[in-house]
Amino acid sequence: MTQITFITGGQRSGKSSFAQKRAEDSSDAPVYLATARIWDEDFHKRVKRHQSDRGEQWQTIEEELEISKHNMIGKTVLLDCITLWLTNIFYQNSNDVDASLEVAKHEWDKFINQDMTLFVVSNELGMGVHPENEIARKFADLQGWMNQYIAKTANEVFLMVSGIPVQIKGISNED
Structure with a gap:
């Protein structure tokens, strides 16, 4: 069963x-599932900054639409981010x-019908x-409707406020 942190x-x-x-x-070998489509130079710089923040232990997979086509069984995955993924779907x-x-x-x-540890970022x-x-x-x-849908499937949900994680769903704070 997938363990989801939203x-x-x-x-x-x-x-x-x-x-x-x-x-x-x-994990010592997490997977970064990047959903961004590079639209312009400014966004390209943002992607490069994110890449430089990650160490060599990361495997990066770029996927704009079909996140489920990648085998993530047994892996720790960071999907970043739902907003960019939805932008691609919305445009398509x-x-x-x-x-x-x-x-x-x-x-x-x-996608979540795989046994993995999943961290999901959204706006x-x-x-x-x-x-x-x-x-x-x-x-x-x-975006709001999809965030609700994902949060329902998540084991933990955090709201980030000025760099501070506020847990709103999880083990110590069930629903």
């Missing part, structure tokens, strides 16, 4: 650093929220500025 929070809240430390504490499905949510849920269910978009346009509002809805 880590969400705002931009630059410390999500990835916290997830990386937890994964490194769980012509910004259709219902179709994107269906695809994402189906792919998530296939909590609904706590910020209300999106100014229709597509951004649709994506924020998609």
Whole structure:
């Protein structure tokens, strides 16, 4: 059975650093499952910074859409991040929220049907500025619904606030 730790929070809240430390504490050879699509030079720099933060013990797999096609049985995996993965799905499905949510849920269910230790990073978009346009509002809805779906499947859920992990679901704080 997959052990899932879901880590969400705002931009630059410390999500990835916290997830990386937890994964490194769980395994000598963790897998970094990167879902980013490199859209521009600024984003390329962000990816390079994340890569330089990881040591040589990490195996990196880049996968924009089909996260379930990779065999992760028995591994410790850091999936970073759900928001970028959903962006790719949303774009592929012509910004259709219902179709994107269906695809994402189906792919998530296939992915977690492996025996692994999984740390999942996502953004909590609904706590910020209300999106100014229709597509951004649709994506924020998609993100919120998918975060809820993942949190239900998770054993532990952390909300990162200014670099501080606040546990909201888990062994010491059940549902």
